[in-house]
Amino acid sequence: MLIALALGYGVALAVLVAGPWGWALNRLTVAIWVQLRYDWPLAPNWVTPEHYGVLLNVVLFVPLGALAVLLTRSPWWAVTVLAAGGSAVIEAVQWLWLDRQGTWVDVAANTLGAAVGAAAVTPRRRRGSPRAGRPAPPRRP
Structure with missing residues (x-):
């Protein structure tokens, strides 16, 4: 089940980052901004559509980090380093070869x-867990 979820997420991520819909994604962030700024006035005055774009990028990669740890049992920091490298490659490809802004x-x-x-x-x-090692013996005065 976890592998199927990871495969589905991977395909969706690949389609999203490689597809020709950069303009549509920008329009989506503006629509969210308008909704939360004017229709439901929840956003502070200083928040811009670019802030929502950054937030959506954060949310987009949360499942990647979680799935990578669960599937590989790698430490969180190793998954983070690999995700940073993968993200840099994605942004470079978008900037160099796709009609997108990396x-x-x-x-x-x-x-x-x-x-x-x-x-x-x-x-x-x-x-006291086996993974953490033995607990230290109690100190005597």
């Missing part, structure tokens, strides 16, 4: 999203 802000946002997803599913070490 930016370093997108790389940072994607990396943050992957880190959040990876950290969210990384088990915490518990005191």
